[in-house]
Amino acid sequence: MKHLIIGTAGHVNHGKTALVKAMTGVDTDRLKEEKERGISIELGFTALKLPGGPKYGIVDVPGNERFIKNMLAGAGGFDLVLLVVAADEGVMPQTREHLDIIQLLQVKKGVIVLTKADLVDEEWVDLVKEEVRDFLKGTVLEDAPLVTVSAVAGQGIDNLLELLERVAEDTPAKTTAGPPRLPVDRVFSVTGFGTVVTGTLVAGEIRVGDSVEVQPQGLITRVRSLQSHGEKVEFVVAGQRVAANLAGLEVEQISRGSVVAGVNSLKSSYHLDVHLSLLKSAAKPLKNRARVRFYLGSGQALGRVVLLDREELEPGAMAFAQIVMEDRTVAVKGNRFVIRSYSPMRTIGGGVVIDPAPERRHKRFRSEVLKALETWERGTPAEILEQYLRGNPVLPELADAAAGTGLQVSETEELAQQLALQGKVKIVPGDGKAYLMLTEVYRRMAGELQQMLESYHREYPLREGYPKEELRYRKFPVLNNKAFQFLIETMENDQLVRCTAQAVASRSFVSEPGPEMNLIIDKIRKELAEASFQPPAWSELTAAAGLSKSAGSELLRYLLRTGELKKVGENLYFLDETLNTASRVIAGFLHQKGEMTIGELRDLLQTSRKYALPLLGYFDKERITRRLGDKRLPGKALG
Incomplete structure (x- = not known):
């Protein structure tokens, strides 16, 4: 079943509400003030069942110039318009302004209704018809059918309904695809x-x-x-x-x-890129940064028009512009809008949204900016997606790209696959979703990342690689941790980098000490082996080896990562083989005795309480031993 919205338009007191009542039996004026004053102030709503059976919604709008903002709140949803002109008055100021709005919103289907035909003779009606036809020339309603009625007398209403049904059959419905x-x-x-x-x-x-x-x-x-x-x-x-x-x-x-x-289908923004048209009837040119009243959908907001290729826009001219809003607003590509002058309030122009959420304010008089906007407006879907990714290089999710381009998700997914096969787009998978990036941007980022890694490896040869979180902060600060992980994993799959749980490294990098450092490691290893269960503090070992504090820290990190050293206490480290020896001694003792005191461990390892106590703490953590009061029992690791 097709669903349409039929809207009214026309000058105040030309009979719009009376016409709707004659067609539907419903008085859409619901406010007390509307009843008292005999004019519509707010939007009115009802349903219309046509002779052939279809049922459509009707939006009745106020005609008074003081309530144009309310008319605009309803006009954004029109599929078909009834332009109402009173036969006894003809075309009036709000007839003109309402038609300007219909033209700017590109409501291309409609019926012209001459009301109050009972108040004038046929000769006068013919004159008004001629006036209306001249008035409509060059507009979207130039070829719209015209019917004469009297809502009070019921004259012509049946003809209007039959005509309206035929026009409705040729009126395309709104798309049900995509997010609501x-x-x-x-x-x-x-x-x-x-x-x-x-x-x-x-x-x-x-x-x-x-x-x-x-x-x-x-x-x-x-x-x-x-x-x-x-x-x-x-x-x-x-x-x-x-x-x-x-x-x-x-x-x-x-x-x-x-x-x-x-959810997540629209992105609010303080900026809108638009193609703007100034009405020929505008009283004066529109200057750059002019403050205007901006109407889109059912909303209105204040903003300034930044003209991107000129200082002012002449009446009847068109130009690319960026609307800088005073409050956040939402739109989708292709939305039509209307602007009115800030003061006095007059409809002066409108146009179409090209980019509903540009990433930044544009610099004026830039050929690349204008070219990009031309692509946004007239490009193929593939060109539009490429343009979007060029302006959003930080890995947008596919659904976000669809919302940002005005394309359907399924269409965006298909385009991304095609562009990926052509080598233009890189698809980064992750968490069941697809993230998109221009291939040229991906390659450039990978090249820059590889240079960063090589530099880092030269400075820190003993580290396994660049710490991931630090790398994200320095190179990809706009990416959240998930998106960063997906990007790095994709680069690893493409054999551009190598990843560990905590770090990223070049493919060819091997973390190992040089000849001089190997001599120092051998010396420290020998001293620790000789010291057995009474090792000197690490700071003493590195100082004796002639290492600076930072170099000693680097070496310690390396030996801990490779497992040669194990931390037992603050500034206290043992060789792994020494701890293995202690573990075997403890296991044997507990197998025979069933329990152990600190003093017994001290005697077994020929050490002092200073070392025995942290060693027992270490073996408790490793579940070799289990503390019970002042004694140690066999831990789970010993069965």
Whole structure:
């Protein structure tokens, strides 16, 4: 079943709400003030069942110029528009502004409805029709069908419904593929249920029980229940009006303009790269860094327009720009938007989002920036993915790349595989996911990493390699630990580096002492062997060998790692073979006696209490012995 949203547009008091009531039987003016003043102030919602059976949502918007922001909150979800013009007045200021908005949002399907036909004669209606046709020339509604009605008398309503059904058949539905996006146009609380948001689902599907994320607030929540046109449903799809009951959130945490989306499917940003068009009717050129009111989806925000290739944009002209927002906002590539002047508030332009979350502010008058934006806007999906990775060289996950490019996850995965086969993209697997990087960036990083490792090995020849966490901090500070591990593992699989649990090394590197250091090691080993169970402190050994404190520390780290030395106490180290001898002596004694005191160990090893006590502590840890009061019993390692 196809789902569409039909929206109204037109000047105040031209009969939009009366027309909706004549078509549906529902008065969409729900506020007391609207009833008293006889004008729409807020958005109105209902459903329309057409003669052939299809049922579509209707959004009725206010026409008064003071409430254009409310009109814009609804227009972002339109699939088809009813442009309403009163036959007794013809084209008026908000008719023009609403058509500008429809043009900027590229709502290409619609019906022109001349209302209040009962107030004028046929000759006058013909004059108004001619005026409207001239008014629509060169716009998306130039060829839209036109019908004359009187909502009060019921004249022409049946004709309108039949015509609307034919136009709706030719109107494409929103895509249900990909993550859901629900721009919020109302937030309220229902006693016993909690927070409810409403809006037009513009992409994807939502099911009861789904986890979703409210952006730009970054709030994770769960969908408790769903309604569409007052009926409880288990799921909704793009093109439907939706009321969603969200768990665990307060009304104050969400606002009109928030977006309920798939978890991690949208990234909020203070910047948007756009292709901007200034209306021919704009009163003056738009200067660089002009402050504007920015409207996207159901939201509005303040921002400044940074023109990237000129100082000002002339009426009727187009240019690449970056909108620097005053608050975080969310968008997807291809979203259409509208801008209004800060003061006085007039619709002056709009355009399309090219990059919804650029990594940085762009420098102006840079050919490479403009070329990149052209690729973003007009490039093939493969070129767009490459461009995204060029601007995001820090290993984005495939799903993030899909969200950042506006492509579907399945499409992004297929493109990544194709580009990998062409040698353009490197796929880094990990934790059941795929991370992406341009092959040229991957190779450059690997080359730089190899140089860092060679330098490190020359400085620290006794270490097994560059400590992983230190390497991540110095070379890949923007990567979290998981992504870094996946990248390093991929480089090891490609035989570019070699990894241990704690370090990274060059493939050819062997950690070993040089000839001079080997002589020092032999000397220290001999002294420790002769000292047996009464070894000198390590600092004394290295000082006697002529090593500096740092060189002594390096050597100690090496001997501990290779297992030649074992730490028994603070500044107290034994040869591994000496400890093995002690272990055999202790095992034999315990086999015969069943228990041992510190004094007995001291006598057995011909040492002093100074060494016997830490040795027993060491053998307790190794489970050779087990302490019971002042005595030692056989440990688990002895069976």
